[in-house]
Every structure is written in structure tokens, then in C-alpha cells.
Amino acid sequence: MSKVKTPYSAWSNIAYSMRLHLRARPLTLICCAITALVGVAVPFVNILMPKIVIDKLTAHVTPGEFILSVGMMGLLLAALSCAKSYADLMTNESVGTISILSHLQIAMRKLLNMDFEVLESPGYAKLGEKAGRAMQSNHSPASNIPRVMAQLLLNLLGFLTYGAVIVTVHPLIILFLALSAGMNWLALSHARKIERDTREERSKLQGKLWYMHKAAKEPSGGKDVRLYDLSRLIRGVFHNVLAASNGKERQVATGDMNAQLSDALLSLIRDGGAYAFLIYLLLNDQITLGNFVLAFAAIGAFAGWLSGIMTHTSELLRALSELSDIRVYLDVPDRANTGPGHALPSGEKLPPAITLKNVGYAYPDAEKPTLSGIDLEIEPGERIAIVGANGAGKTTLIKLICGLYRPTSGEITLGGVDVARYNRDEYYTLLSTVFQDIHLFCVDIAGNVSQQTADRTDREKVMKCLELAGLIDKVNGLEQGERTHLVRRVHNDAIELSGGEKQKLALARALYKDAPVIILDEPTAALDPIAESEIYQRYAELTAGKTSIYISHRLASTRFCDRILLIDGGGIAECGTHDELMRLGGKYAEMFIVQSHYYQEGEVAEHENALHLA
Numbered sequence: 144m145s146k147v148k149t150p151y152s153a154w155s156n157i158a159y160s161m162r163l164h165l166r167a168r169p170l171t172l173i174c175c176a177i178t179a180l181v182g183v184a185v186p187f188v189n190i191l192m193p194k195i196v197i198d199k200l201t202a203h204v205t206p207g208e209f210i211l212s213v214g215m216m217g218l219l220l221a222a223l224s225c226a227k228s229y230a231d232l233m234t235n236e237s238v239g240t241i242s243i244l245s246h247l248q249i250a251m252r253k254l255l256n257m258d259f260e261v262l263e264s265p266g267y268a269k270l271g272e273k274a275g276r277a278m279q280s281n282h283s284p285a286s287n288i289p290r291v292m293a294q295l296l297l298n299l300l301g302f303l304t305y306g307a308v309i310v311t312v313h314p315l316i317i318l319f320l321a322l323s324a325g326m327n328w329l330a331l332s333h334a335r336k337i338e339r340d341t342r343e344e345r346s347k348l349q350g351k352l353w354y355m356h357k358a359a360k361e362p363s364g365g366k367d368v369r370l371y372d373l374s375r376l377i378r379g380v381f382h383n384v385l386a387a388s389n390g391k392e393r394q395v396a397t398g399d400m401n402a403q404l405s406d407a408l409l410s411l412i413r414d415g416g417a418y419a420f421l422i423y424l425l426l427n428d429q430i431t432l433g434n435f436v437l438a439f440a441a442i443g444a445f446a447g448w449l450s451g452i453m454t455h456t457s458e459l460l461r462a463l464s465e466l467s468d469i470r471v472y473l474d475v476p477d478r479a480n481t482g483p484g485h486a487l488p489s490g491e492k493l494p495p496a497i498t499l500k501n502v503g504y505a506y507p508d509a510e511k512p513t514l515s516g517i518d519l520e521i522e523p524g525e526r527i528a529i530v531g532a533n534g535a536g537k538t539t540l541i542k543l544i545c546g547l548y549r550p551t552s553g554e555i556t557l558g559g560v561d562v563a564r565y566n567r568d569e570y571y572t573l574l575s576t577v578f579q580d581i582h583l584f585c586v587d588i589a590g591n592v593s594q595q596t597a598d599r600t601d602r603e604k605v606m607k608c609l610e611l612a613g614l615i616d617k618v619n620g621l622e623q624g625e626r627t628h629l630v631r632r633v634h635n636d637a638i639e640l641s642g643g644e645k646q647k648l649a650l651a652r653a654l655y656k657d658a659p660v661i662i663l664d665e666p667t668a669a670l671d672p673i674a675e676s677e678i679y680q681r682y683a684e685l686t687a688g689k690t691s692i693y694i695s696h697r698l699a700s701t702r703f704c705d706r707i708l709l710i711d712g713g714g715i716a717e718c719g720t721h722d723e724l725m726r727l728g729g730k731y732a733e734m735f736i737v738q739s740h741y742y743q744e745g746e747v748a749e750h751e752n753a754l755h756l757a
């Protein structure tokens with residue numbers, strides 16, 4: 144998948160984030176606004192108190208009036224502090240969590256429904272890693288946009304309020320403060336530029352580190368790591384990537400540190416200068432003592448508001464760019480037709496013909512197509528076998544027929560209609576498939592066969608399919624029978640199936656679906672010879688009244704098909720019945736003869752008879 148340019152403006156990201164929180168919990172946004180408003184009101188009342196006390200004392204007001212005004216201020220302060228605590232608690236607890244859970248929900252929906260071709264592409268996986276880092280922690284900037292905005296608003300309000308106080312004392316002070324703030328902004332911009340420029344590279348390096356960490360946790364790879372003594376090699380690679388990643392992170396941290404240092408230095412000069420000027424004004428009777436106290440406190444806090452504006456602007460920009468990563472990942476468009484489609488052919492006894500016209504397919508970023516110029520007509524009810532060397536393109540071809548891939552050239556039709564015109568999910572109802580990589584779900588055996596909830600599962604049919612697939616003895620031997628859970632990571636009482644048993648379960652699943660087209664990609668590769676032979680003997684029964692497509696490396700097992708296709712050189716190199724291909728004396732005949740040497744003649748003949756009986 145090619146790199147996607149971010150199509151989202153800062154405003155669009157802000158609106159997106161607000162909508163997300165508004166939909167999930169509007170109260171959180173209200174609390175964010177309270178945090179900003181009260182966050183500035185509390186310190187303001189705090190700095191106003193000494194001025195009021197001094198003004199009242201110097202004005203010699205009555206004790207009653209003094210207690211009333213100070214008491215009112217105290218009450219106001221207490222009420223504001225309570226509101227602030229509540230709002231802070233709400234925003235701290237909710238904002239990150241809401242963002243993560245909402246994104247997880249959107250991602251789940253997307254991942255379960257998106258085009259398989261995109262899901263499988265490494266480009267999309269990388270987008271996912273980048274987005275994952277931004278959306279998985281409730282401390283990540285992207286998860287905290289409303290909070291960062293509230294903090295920015297708080298600092299802006301503080302800046303304006305305190306600025307107004309300072310301006311009323313003397314406008315020159317504010318000018319001086321603003322000038323030094325500008326210089327500070329330049330230092331912070333430089334730090335942010337470093338962060339932005341290194342972002343892509345840092346993300347790639349972190350992706351590699353996480354990939355290696357994830358791979359180290361996989362028991363399947365763990366075998367090879369131990370038996371081939373790979374740990375030193377892997378640690379070496381990991382160490383190099385880690386060093387490169389640390390280098391980049393240090394670059395960013397140095398930029399941040401320089402910005403902080405310059406902030407501290409400038410604050411010192413700025414505040415020192417402003418205080419000196421204020422003392423000069425007081426000594427020359429140009430301001431009252433009350434205003435001196437107020438402005439003195441305001442100048443001290445003003446620096447905090449200024450650096451708050453800069454820090455939170457910078458954080459917001461970073462959060463918005465992280466949010467773009469998340470949105471790019473979640474918004475990858477689907478090409479498949481998920482809306483209303485052409486009506487599926489119905490009423491026919493047999494499934495409709497599947498036709499491939501000059502079909503070609505190149506994997507994303509591949510130098511040359513894996514398949515090209517494929518012309519094929521699969522007749523209704525025909526039994527097709529696909530054979531060929533490793534990597535010839537057999538699985539790719541069936542994924543094209545399944546609609547999991549879209550041809551990069553040519554067209555595939557079902558009943559004369561381009562399959563892209565059917566609604567994707569309706570088209571999938573026509574297919575029962577067993578692929579080489581079998582995925583079991585964390586439900587019971589019956590649910591894994593029916594792919595339905597327990598109340599919608601036909602248990603009798605499940606048992607029948609398990610019997611046809613050769614798994615019934617195993618299931619009957621289990622204490623909980625077909626109600627036994629699978630996937631031990633999820634259920635403590637689950638059982639683990641062997642490779643061959645998984646394959647039988649996948650076949651039972653395909654049989655339960657009972658779709659008009661059955662597609663099997665090496666469905667017996669992990670089966671023992673007796674189980675494999677039983678499947679061959681039942682093949683006619685299993686595929687009766689259906690179109691079937693069957694990939695196998697066991698050439699003897701493909702002889703019971705109506706037609707055998709040999710895939711070679713990116714196309715159909717040979718096509719015909721077993722006898723026709725043997726007479727042709729081409730690659731199929733060569734492969735068959737080589738393979739048959741490993742079987743005793745009698746065994747092959749016996750096998751052949753069994754298949755013809757089926």
C-alpha cells in the first residue's frame with residue numbers, strides 16, 4: 144500500500160475529537176470547559192485577595208465591612224476550588240479512556256469489515272502500528288485533545304485576565320513581557336520542528352522494536368529461536384534498532400531541554416526586569432500599594448500563563464498530528480461493494496458458472512504480477528483441481544475467485560455478472576472455504592463449526608459435519624463433547640487441537656455452511672494417511688451438487704476431479720483430465736511420475752479405485 148498523505152486539517156481533527164467525546168459523554172466536555180474557566184478564576188481570586196485586604200485596611204473600613212468582603216471572597220474561593228476539583232477529576236478520569244475505547248470500537252468494526260486485500264497489506268499494518276501507539280495509551284496526546292485544549296484555553300484566559308491587570312498598572316510592562324515571550328516561542332518552535340522532522344523515523348524504529356518484541360512472544364517462533372540458537376543474533380539486531388531509536392529520542396529530548404532552559408533563562412530576565420520596573424513605580428508613587436501587590440503577583444503568574452500557552456499549543460499540534468495518524472488508519476476506504484448489489488442468481492439447481500477473463504494479479508508493491516492472462520470457465524457443478532509448484536500462484540488464484548482480491552487486470556464473473564457488482568457479503572454466502580491457515584475462535588466446538596451463536600446453531604447438523612470431516616470420535620471422547628471450548632488463552636477449560644484436528648474442524652465448518660461453491664486449499668495437508676484417504680473417498684459426497692475447487696500437492700488425490708489446472712509461469716500452463724495431462728507428457732506428467740515413485744504401485748492403484756468408487 145502506498146503512503147497515504149494526511150488529508151485532515153487541524154480544525155477537522157479538533158471537530159472530530161469533539162464529536163467523539165460529545166457522542167460518548169457530553170459531560171466530559173462540559174467539565175473541560177469548567178476546568179479552563181475555574182482554573183483561571185481560582186488563582187485570580189487568590190491574587191486579588193491581598194489587594195482587597197490592603198485596600199480595605201488603608202481605606203480604614205469598619206470591621207464588619209472588612210469581614211464581609213474578605214469572607215465573601217473566601218466563600219467564592221472555596222466554591223470555585225470544589226468545582227475545579229470535580230471538573231479535574233472528571234476530565235482526568237474520562238477523557239483518555241473515552242478516546243481509547245471509542246477508537247477501539249471504531250477500529251474493531253473497521254478491521255472486521257474492511258477489504259481483505261488492505262487488511263493483509265504490510266503498508267496497512269504499518270499504519271496500524273503508528274496509529275496504535277497514538278491510541279493505546281490514555282496518556283498519549285491524541286487521547287487527550289479536549290484536556291489539552293482546556294489547558295490551552297485556561298492559559299489563554301489567564302494570559303488575558305492577568306495581562307489586563309498588568310496593562311492597567313502600566314502598559315510598558317506587558318510589552319516587555321510579550322517580547323520575551325516571542326523569543327521563547329522561537330525556541331519552542333525549534334524543539335517542535337525536531338520532533339516533527341524525526342517523527343516518521345522514530346515511528347518506524349519503534350514499530351521494528353515492537354514487532355521484534357511481539358515475535359519473541361510467539362511460541363511458534365520460540366522453537367526455532369532455541370533450537371537454532373538465534374537469541375544472540377536477534378538480540379544484536381534488537382540492540383542496533385534500540386540504539387538508533389534512542390539516538391532519535393535523545394535528539395528530541397535535547398531540543399525539549401534547550402527550549403525549557405531558554406524558557407527558564409528568559410523568565411528570569413523577564414520577571415526580574417518587570418519586578419524592578421514595578422518597584423520603581425511604587426517608589427515614585429506612581430502606583431498604590433494595593434496595585435503593587437496585585438501587579439507583583441500577576442507578573443509572577445503571567446510567565447506561567449505564557450509558557451502554558453506555548454507548551455499546550457505545541458502539545459495540541461502534536462496531538463492533532465497523532466490524531467491524523469489514527470484517522471488515516473481508520474478511514475482507509477473500502478473498494479468492495481458493501482451497499483446494494485446485483486441480485487445473486489437464484490432458483491438454479493446448480494451454482495452458476497464462474498468465468499475468469501484475461502485475469503491478472505500483482506501484489507501491492509510487487510515488481511511483476513503473480514498471475515496474468517488467466518482465462519477459465521468453471522462450469523456449474525464442476526470439480527476442479529489446481530496443482531503447481533510452491534509459489535506458482537494457486538492460493539492467489541482462489542483468493543481472486545473468492546473475491547478476497549480484486550484482479551489488477553481482467554474480470555471475474557459469476558453467472559455472467561462481474562463479481563464486483565454483487566454485494567460483497569452476499570457473494571461470500573456462495574462460498575465455503577478452507578484455507579491453509581486456520582483460525583479458531585474462542586467459542587465452543589459447535590460454535591466454531593456453525594459460526595453462529597448457540598441459540599442459532601443446529602447441533603444435529605454440527606455433529607453430521609464433524610462426522611463427515613472425520614472429527615466425531617475426538618469430539619465424542621471429550622467430557623463436554625461439542626460444547627468443549629477452544630482457545631486456552633481465553634477459556635481455562637478449553638482444549639488445544641492438533642494441526643490435523645484443526646484442519647478437520649475447518650472442513651466441518653465449510654460443510655456446515657453448505658454453500659454452492661466449495662473451495663479447499665490443501666485441506667488434507669496435515670491429515671494422517673487414513674484420515675486423508677477417508678476425505679478423498681467422501682469427496683464426491685462432500686461436494687455433491689456443488690462446484691468445487693481443490694488445491695493439492697498430492698497429485699494422486701486430484702485425479703477424481705473433472706479437470707486439473709496446472710499453474711506455472713503466472714498462468715494456466717496445462718488443463719485437462721488426469722489422463723489427458725498424462726498423455727500430454729508435460730510438467731504435470733513429470734510431477735506425477737516423480738511423486739508416484741514414492742508410492743508402491745499397488746497403493747496408487749488401490750487409491751485410484753477408491754476415488755473412482757466415490
Ligand SMILES: Nc1ncnc2c1ncn2[C@@H]1O[C@H](COP(=O)(O)OP(=O)(O)OP(=O)(O)O)[C@@H](O)[C@H]1O
Nearest residue numbers: 263506507513531532533534535536537538539540
Ligand atoms: N500477501 C502477499 N503479498 C505479497 N506477495 C505474496 C503474498 N502472498 C503470496 N505472495 C507471493 O505470490 C506468489 C504466489 O503465492 P501463492 O501463495 O499464491 O502460491 P501457491 O502456489 O499457493 O504456493 P504454495 O504451494 O506454496 O502454497 C509467491 O511468490 C508469494 O511470494
